[in-house]
């Protein structure tokens with residue numbers, strides 16, 4: 070059963086400069102489904118629209134970001150909720166933090182610098198459950214922190230007094246205190262050292278196991294995806310180009326871009342210099358015609374320059390947007 | 399830690415500023431070509447009084463003594479500080495022998511009242527409006543405010559004061575033209591007198607408030623529009639906190655820290671503005687006192703007001719700077 074279904078979502082940033090409107094087509098016709106209880110990964114180079122996709126899907130839309138078309142439907146307890154159709158900002162607020170929660174990119178600075186950690190916990194709990202009983206609140210937070218291996222003493226600290234890894238753990242604790250149904254994690258391990266990274270991945274796994282929630286994990290670090298995710302989507306220039314079970318992506322990738330990404334990964338024992346993906350990701354203001362990957366694709370044909378390939382089913386739960394696959398089918 | 403790293407350096411800075419400022423007040427008049435003692439003597443003889451040379455000499459001695467111009471430069475400088483420490487700024491010459499300190503004391507409450515009320519009003523209103531502008535960027539109020547603030551900001555204090563004076567005291571005589579209270583009003587703590595005070599203070603205060611709101615508004619807008627982009631505000635949104643809480647506890651609370659620094663930085667400028675506004679409205683404060691002292695060439699009074707202003711403004715800035723760490727935990731605990 071799917072908990073989230075995204076259909077043909079288009080989210081652009083519109084900025085005006087000297088009377089000319091520029092559109093950054095950060096998310097351009099994306100469709101996917103996330104099943105209940107799974108960990109769904111989204112990978113792609115920097116600037117391909119991963120964070121924008123998360124923002125759009127969780128209804129965090131404010132100028133210059135706008136939704137042009139598409140549908141984002143959640144299924145909470147068999148009730149369908151179309152978050153983009155919610156007219157009132159207030160209704161969206163009621164969902165965020167409780168049903169949907171977000172571990173944002175740049176988690177180093179997600180804690181209000183002038184508020185003690187405890188206040189941040191109070192803010193989020195109070196926003197959704199109205200704290201009536203202090204001791205009850207303390208107990209709730211304490212159990213949660215203990216479960217995550219965090220010490221109660223951090224509650225009295227200000228963010229700047231804590232290390233980066235600690236702040237990241239606290240952000241995760243905050244994002245999960247209300248046991249959300251679905252968690253969006255945007256690069257939760259970037260900017261942390263490898264040891265702390267592993268700890269954070271462990272923590273996320275553990276929460277997922279305890280709270281039985283669904284997790285959408287965004288990172289450009291394929292090793293983390295391999296370690297954590299059930300299914301993986303590869304994004305390129307605002308579109309999903311391939312989606313499949315993690316094993317399939319790593320063992321039988323179909324899209325030339327996925328191949329290129331995987332080639333740039335180091336493997337143990339191999340000392341040769343890895344080929345980094347040649348070329349640069351395209352500007353999302355002036356996107357290439359046809360398949361967006363064609364200027365960098367070793368196998369591009371005339372057709373790729375003119376027509377845009379659809380994301381089509383090529384195997385059990387395996388979707389690819391490439392004419393090569395269409396031909397071979 | 400805070401004490402050593404923040405308070406002590408700030409205090410040393412304060413003392414240095416005072417020392418330099420007060421020394422400059424000593425040096426600058428002595429660089430001027432006109433000698434106040436000769437000026438005074440000339441004025442007396444010009445009035446047609448006949449004085450015999452011995453009496454003139456004696457007079458010169460006394461005047462030099464009173465002006466602190468006796469002895470060598472260094473001796474004068476030492477004496478200058480000595481007199482300052484006992485709070486003696488010498489006598490005024492236009493209102494001889496009233497001490498300068500006495501005159502300042504009489505004028506001070508007027509200036510203080512004007513300054514504090516206008517500063518509070520403009521700071522609070524400007525800061526709030528700036529926060530509203532950023533929280534509701536598309537509201538009509540926000541857009542009007544922005545245009546107004548941009549247009550008002552370059553207007554000098556005296557122009558604003560004159561415009562208000564002409565419109566509301568001359569063309570439409572709703573408010574009095576000048577003074578701190580009506581001629582012949584009975585001074586006392588009663589409603590009638592207080593209302594009278596208020597009526598006289600209204601235009602001077604308004605002319606300052608209207609100008610300063612714009613400045614505070616624009617500064618708050620700039621700072622807060624950066625705060626809105628901060629990860630912690632985005633996160634608060636993503637966690638579904640109520641909008642009002644985000645505005646006050648996340649956006650405004652963080653943006654207000656630079657507003658406090660701005661208060662300290664702009665205090666000197668605002669003080670100057672208050673003095674000019676007083677002159678336009680003939681308000682009985684320090685500004686008007688200074689103006690008449692300059693017109694009458696009351697040397698001691700001019701110097702006294704200068705010294706007093708330096709001490710007053712730097713002390714206020716020091717106090718604001720000492721409050722600042724209470725608002726920013728990053729300074730408090732470093």
Ligand SMILES: Nc1ncnc2c1ncn2[C@@H]1O[C@H](COP(=O)(O)OP(=O)(O)OP(=O)(O)O)[C@@H](O)[C@H]1O
Nearest residue numbers: 082093095114115116117118119120121122133353
């Ligand atoms: N506020 C904004 N205004 C205009 N353009 C923006 C804005 N935010 C992001 N963009 C553009 O949208 C595109 C997608 O950005 P996004 O942050 O979604 O990328 P990302 O995949 O998350 O990258 P990263 O891995 O670096 O986080 C980029 O080209 C970026 O320049």
Ligand SMILES: [Mg+2]
Nearest residue numbers: 119120121174
């Ligand atoms: Mg991102």
